[in-house]
Amino acid sequence: MRLMAMALALMLLGAMPLAAAEMGDDGLHKTHWMRDTFKDLREDLAEANAEGKRLVLFVEQQGCIYCKKMHEEVFPQPDLSQLIEDNFFVVQFDLHGSTTATDFDGDESEQRDLARKWGILFTPTLIFLPEEVPEDQTAAESAVAIMPGAFGKSTTLDFFTWVLEKRYAIENGEDFQRYHARRIQERSAAGSD
Secondary structure, three states: OHHHHHHHHHHHHHHOOOOOOEEOOOOOEEOOOEEOOOOEHHHHHHHHHHOOOEEEEEEEOOOOHHHHHHHHHHOOOHHHHHHHHHHEEEEEEEOOOOOEEEOOOOOEEEHHHHHHHHOOOOOOEEEEOOOOOOOOOOHHHHOOEEEEOOOOHHHHHHHHHHHHOOHHHOOOOOOHHHHHHHHHHHHHHHOOO
16 A cells, blocks of 8 residues: 555656746746846847857746746756756846846847847747847847747757757758657657657
8 A cells, every 4th residue: 555655646746847947036946047137238239149058038928828828848958958057058038027128239228128029929938039239239139039929848949959050051951840750759759759
């Protein structure tokens, strides 16, 4: 009987999220790899470059069930979390936030106005930036990739890897969808997906 109780407890433990998402005072989920900055994107880009990391803007909103899913089910996956922590400088934006931020083009506005200017329609949306951004471009105009919506672990891991490896710049005809399909096949063949 005791053995059955232990087995049941382990099964229930396995069904629980890996880690509860911490909620900030602003009502947005927080992770240990998110940076708390003044949201001056030129400064954030310089700091990311100084650390040898890629700048990512993470746009969320209060009550977003998809953001919650990403924070509770996808980002806690150890290999994905470690990849982000080691290689990306993540700055969180609030889709409806009134806190001021400064875009690359010098536009100093409330976060909600910048999100509108960037054409953000879904949360979460991740905006991946290059190492250099022209002074007259916005974050959305200069993005090397934008990931709108919530995805599972393998898609998210592949997207971050695709950006990290700068595959968006490779002229081999393998856009993200083809890259992801290839990675799914490779993992399937290896028995790990």
